[in-house]
Amino acid sequence: MLNLAKNRDVPYEPITKDSIVFLKDIPVGIFITDSEGKICYLNHFLNRVLKSDVIQEYLGVNIFDNEMIRALGLDFEFRKTFESHKGFSKEKIPYRASDGSSLFLSLKVNPLKDKEEKICGIICLVEDQTEKVNLECDLKERVNQLSIINEVSNVLSTTLRTEKIIKIILTGVTAGEGLGFNRAFLLLKDEKGDELQGKMAVGPSSLEEANHIWKILSEKNQSLKEILSYCSDAEDEQKEKNKGVNRIVKDLRIPLDAKDNVVVEVINGRKSLNLNDDSGKSLDPGLVEILGTKDLAVAPLICEEKVFGVILADNFITKERIKDEDVKFLQVLANQASRAIENSRLYGRLAFQVEKLEGANKSLEENTKKMLKIERFSTIGQVTSQVAHQLRNPLTIIGGFANSILKKTDGENPNYKYLKIISEESERAEKILDQIQNYSPSLLVNPKKQNLNKTVENALRKLEDQICLEKIEVEKDFQKDLPDLDLDSEQFERALLNVFKNAILAMPQGGKLTVRTFSESHWVKLKIADSGVGISPEVLLRIFDPFFTTRAKSNGLGLTLSQEIIKRHNGEIEAKSQKDKGSVFTIQLPLRKEEKNA
Template sequence: MAAIRVPTEEMAKHVVNQWFQELQDRGIHPLPSMSLREVTENVVASLLDSLTRPDWKDAARLNLRVLRFLADQLNLPLEQSLEIFLRLRRHIVRALSLLLESASEAYERIETIWDEGVLSLTVHRQTATQTALELAHRKYQALFEQASDAFLLIRLDEIGTIVEANPAATNLTGYSPEELLGMSALKLAPVEELEKFRDALQELRQKGHVRRPSIGVRRKDGMMVIVDLSATLLFLDGDTYALCIARDVTEQRRMQQRLESVVTHRTKELAQALERERYRASQMAVLAQIAAEALEAVSEDSVYQAAANALKEHLGLYNVALFTYDKDRHELILKACRGAYEEVWSPIYRQSADVGLLGLAVRTGEPVLVNDVTRHPDYFQATPAESATRSELVVPVKLHGEVIGALDLQSEQVDAFDEQDLQMAQAVADQVAHALEAIQNFNHVRILQELNEQIVENLPYAVALLDDKGNLVIANEQFCQGICRRPREEVIGRHWKEIVPDELQKSLLANHFPSLDEAISAAVHHRQDFFLPEVPYGDVWLDIRVISIRGAQQHRVMIHIRDASLRVRRIYQLETLMAIAQAMESTYEINRLLHAILTAATAGPGLGFNRAILFLIDKTEKVLKTAMAVGPLTAEEAYATWARLAAERKTLWDFLREYPGDEAVRQAPLMQYVQDLVIPLNEENLLSLCLSRHEPIRVANPVNEPRLPEKLRALLGDAEAICVPLVAQEEWLGVIVADNAFSRHPITEESERLLRLFASSASVALRNAQLISELKESLEREQKMREQLIHSERLAAIGELAAKVAHDLRSPLVTIGGYARQLQRNPSDPERVRRNIQIIVDEVERLERQLRDLLDFAAPKKPRLKKVNLSELVSRLAEIHRPSMEAAGVHLMVDFPSEPLFVMVDEIQMERVLLNLWRNAVEAMPEGGTLSVRLWREGDFVKISIRDTGVGIIPDELPNIFKPFYTTKSTGSGLGLAICKKIVDEHGGQIEVESTVGKGTTFTITLPTTTM
């Protein structure tokens, strides 16, 4: 099948092309539709293919029906359609003969399917056509009978016989259907309209169609109606007919006439309105011109002049003038004038605001309209030339409610101005005020812009402004030359990547900063600011800020670059000084401190001097003595030391932590050289002068300085040296002498400033060390004295305690002795023996209790903590002691929550605290009362409240109740509450008391909870 498919499609295309060419040769032009041709080619190809198959009869019938349907789409009459379909058949037979290689077989197969298919399709088509004709006839009849327009079918014979008329025609003409049928159509034509009807008939015969609007038709009653007539020429059964359709437009014509009358009247009104609108347009033109020229105005005078010119040009006024109001002088000053008084009023014309219509408008702040100035009492004629004025309109010019001027319009005619003129003048005055404000604002903005440009240009740091595409809009000289190293003309307008050096961008990345590209992109797209501090760039350090500037309509990015080198150096210096200060503060040993001070002065990471000598004041002898020296004595020693340190790469902290020991310091060559130096404290000495002035002294050439000791001059030589005083709180401590004898580095102002700051810290540290040394000595003396005092106080306390114990023990012992002797004297009285023995037992128990309290207070046991539910403990103790309390007339009430309240306590000690407080409460209620015990949780604590209704404690005694041996009871030891407080304190808790005399006392214990 694949081998036959290609030639079949080519043959089908050839068949269709030949068939369409024949159609065109016969004058049949199918619609130019490529889809019809393509579909026909596909169907013919499918038909040829099916006719070559074994089941060609069944396979070809469907394709033939489709092909016949496509032929019908040409919309030709049946006979012509069959003819052209037969022509297509001949072309198909030729193509099939080539495919079957047999003309007879091809003809037979086509003949077999063609007649059957075409006949079937033709019968179907005739049936469908007949059905369509019947349906069309019914539709025509319905349209003809029910149409609202009159339908008349007229045979075009000598009289124009009416052969058909619909109901609407009878209504239009007033004739019945019987009267109309057979009647001459000329009877319906009025005499005056006959010529129009003849013209219409002639045009109908020529063109086949005619239309005559608004033509008269005579009714049966003689009245004439106006109709819109249209007629179409028809040929039926050999005769010629005219189908006429008439629409009654009589009422429409009457309405049209009335409308024309209204239109004529309205046209006059519109003409008058047009004239008014022309004047209004002139007023609008004035406003538009003023607005346009105000936009271009650069000064206030140009605004006044533009307003005067526009009013004069468009409105043709007699005179136009604008004034400003001088509030201080209460005068109106002429700013612009156009018209009759242009030559009369000089440019410096002034008028008092107290006279004239101008003054009235300015004083009241309201417009003044006078259409006959000769009758107005406030009218003021400044010059004789103004006598021609008859009408005047004055409008104050206001800005933010304040009068700043006036607009004056004058006319030589009476009643020249109306309300519209007033509104127009008010609008002009408002425009002038807004334009003046805009110019003031513009000038203010221009001044600010110039000021901003000057500020940006004179800023001590680099500033550049980028647009949202990264192009430079503004850049000051610092940015162009200092950062980009280019002239300004090569920077402005270019993209930042083209002019910012790569060195700066690489430095950002090398120091783990965001790239400049990332920062600018984030500022543009995400409105995010960036601060990139202390970026190294060449031999300087830069602070770079990328700032997003948010505008109402446009977005900008500012690059702000400041030289941070000085700050970086200062920070490094301060950090160095801070490290030195911390190192010095970390030791209070004098020798270690002195070594740290001199090491900081000479170490490379520190102040970096070659060597330093520290002299301290001997207050007894009033001299300066060498305390310590650090550094090399000779150049060879210096070079060897520097080489060793370069290999070790020590930090400042490494230097400061090292201390070789007192002996090693004393044996150093430099220290050996200067250790015997003693310098008197007098003004002739340079070091004494340095101390008295409290400021460093630089010595340019020490060897030639006579105020230095000879040995020190020889040591320092000709290298520059510096002396720095050590002074703390106005107290002289000593002097540091430093130099750069071997490196020959100059001692700069910066070095001197650092050394001064260093000396301040060193002085404080040295003074602190001296004070601590003195304090240690004082503390040692004080410790000895304290031990002696404690020993004395202990002996006194023992005596007092012995007296107290003896007093407390004496009473029960006396009682026991008395009753024991009674027993000895009367042992035979059983009742007396029992009573005396009970008293002796009670006194022994009291004595034991007092001794136990005394022992517990003197040697307390460490609490053995465990997790205890305080609610259960209180509940258990309440059940045990409730009967004894009730026997004493005390009602016990216990309140605690349902959930457990766990605390870490020594259960036995806490039991003792509770029972002691309960016992005291019962004793405080000799006549009975209520004891309330309440437990609750409060945050991370559990609280116990013990409240009685007893006699209370007087306020003066409350501060003392927890003190040992303090009691208000005759038989108390004074240790019960003291022991309670001690136990609670050892549990990390707190005990508080509140009391009111006559009402009772409340003790509150607070203990920490546990989550164990």
């Protein structure tokens, strides 16, 4: 039957019976034509592939004359095979079977050649790949959905502001490349948990608006990613656009105890719902009036087993039927939204805690700084005090012997001068030690009831010579009835001497020293102002630091000691200064308890 060489004059070895058996058993539809294109063999599997039981009737049909083959544009391909001697394959050929079902076929066509390499027919393998194509479509859909979720969560990760998050989610629900719903509304439970309140909506409110928005969007040809990032950037503009729907959303209020309300049912059932004609459920008439539609996709927002809101989405403008798949996918997006909103709420709480913590940290830092300063001073104090003691013995011995020899040395003696130098320098070194030892942290004050005016007078008297020498005018303005204080006058005088000396040194060309005492609320204050060169702001910050000095001959302990003594009297000292105008040191000391009560 299949002697294809029949039409040819050349000797030909026909396909044997074995070959036929072999072709019969291949689970693929097969047909073979002769050199004219007439179908001369069909296997029984082709019936199954094409879902037809009349395939045998195609025997003898010429493939170039068949209408269906021509409609599929395959006659051209077959002809090419005859001419070029080359086979071809074609995938996903749509085919409507006689039972009405839509199939996708694949064809693999190869020429059959005789011994002289001339075409004596073609063999065609037909496979049903409908399932494969559908799977591919599904897969594509899934990938698309996943990529939407991915896009949405990527954009979500850029913000923790609840408002922005909601907007991003709703945009994902409505963007053409996203879920493609016309409108989306978000409702959240109020604080008491009594009702759902509309918070935000995205989408057009009328056909005109829809056409306008969609035209702009299609002109811009933006990807979902771009639309999402745009929605999180240009919020105000977006707000404008959604004016209409946002007006609707404000009216959306659903009491959670409402009976026969599908939205409440969704909340209680925690399962998304496609409200269309098939669902057998209908939307509350009040809501239908507000929304202007009966068909709605409803997805609950659930976090940690609790429903805290709901997303409503519809195709209000296009009236397109809502697919169950889209509702399922809406739920996936709703879950994303839930997580993001919850994160944002947590972040809000966290931010509050962080703020509190930051405050605590700041004060801790300040305290640590203070502690370190105290620690540093106390360490410096201890070390210097130790060093001072260690030095005093050898200094006493050196200076003592120098003095001893000096007494017996004639002024004419060439060594006299040098001995005098040793003696004087030892004395100077000892004075430095005095000051360091006075700075010692164990310095105790022994306060007695005293008048500050008297102590100030005493200190000034001690400096009389120097004040006169430097041509300094002293103006005293003492409050006559100044309340008595608890003062260790000896130590306090030392503190004042350092401040006065500082003022005198600031006026090398002479000047005016103003000393004023007065009481103010619970304090007695002493202001010491000079008309000297002033102190630069950088130096002013450090003048009370130990060993800080701008003068070559100073040890940088004078004002540190003053501050220490004043602190031990529970007082304070502060300095203000203006370049070339002078400095003001203000010392304030607390009133005695009796005076305070009086």
